[in-house]
Amino acid sequence: MTLPIGVLISGGGSNLQALIDRMEAGVLDVTIQTVISNIPGVKGLDRAAKHGIFSQTLSHRDCPDRESYDRVLVRALRDAGAQAVVLAGFMRLVGPELLAAFPGRVLNIHPALLPSFPGLHAQNQAAEHGVRLAGCTVHFVDEEVDHGPIIIQAAVPALPGEGAEMLGNRILTLEHRVFPQAVQWLAEGRLDVQGRQVVVRPGERPLATRNDLPPCLIFPPLEDGF
Template sequence: MTRIVVLISGGGSNLQSLLDQCQTGSLDADIVAVISNRPDAFGLSRARQAGVKALTLDHTGYANRAAFDAALAELIEAQQPDLIVLAGFMRILTDDFVRRFPGKMINIHPSLLPRYPGLNTHQRALDAGDSQAGATVHFVTAELDGGPPIAQVEVPISDQDDAESLARKVLAQEHRLYPTVVDWFVKGRLRLDANQVLLDDQPLPKGGRLLDTASL
């Protein structure tokens, strides 16, 4: 069974969607540990409630980013994961860290990458007058939110939306998109080969696969 480690920094709602899928058997995987860089992250409580190992590695206890990343990599490797899932992990990872887990680490970002990497994605989409927002799951590389996209889902922006309402709409679709992509990996359908995303051994387009919300 595929062993998954989930990294979080906050509430862990995407973590909860994965825990739920594992519990029902919809996702044939084992979340072996949840690791947070913040001791007060509510996602740790979600893990404990599900009977999953909840670990804290407080980044404030390390002199610099490199030292924290080295300790985090060792902690992750001790869990022997097949896949590392970033679910609201609010840390910029060093090149050395990323190179230790090639093709084994994915992240979800609340925008239609390459538009709006980084923070404040929903307000930026509104300020630009976009008609669509969305979310992207991508493989993690050293470039911030710049790894090869795997899949995206679009969310329409209405005239009544503000950043908060748009965030809720996008997050609801994240909870459906992320387990779908994780399931592809678990079933051996998804892999990264020389920075090219392959699904069922076929190269995906540069922006990843655009999924209809009805198919999630």
């Protein structure tokens, strides 16, 4: 069985591509029912089209308020048959109506080690703050910004004198690994939320053995294929 998902994007869609690559490799048990962008003409829509995935642009500018836009999203996601929602660089807050439509099944990727540096330009915030470690977080979405229970995090050293762009590129490499992994755990029904804690129940897949990542710390650890 595969989990039908909808993917929301606002830009280039590199994390969407990471999901597609794992899906087509047969290690990610999802089907992408639709890709929705709130901004027309972005590269992520081209990525979906290249792989024969139904995509659509639903501009938030066509709606008078956030609540009405959420209703448009919910209708489109349900019409496409999505049972879970993945925010892959979606630069809009989602509200209670969408969260209620997909309870416990909305995931987001954020390029910082939450709860540090929520919101926009997280890599810039980290670089300007002079942190020693930076990274990314996959979490459940709630009604606050970058706040929901954390599923998996990956950390890399923040090098002295390194700007936000270079740091962001290294973080992005980790995003492409941990995001599909978290989505797979969701598809397998292995995520239990206990207050602020997310417990990943044991599965049958062994831990990853490939060693092609730069020095980093990922927890929970990646499994084979991710």
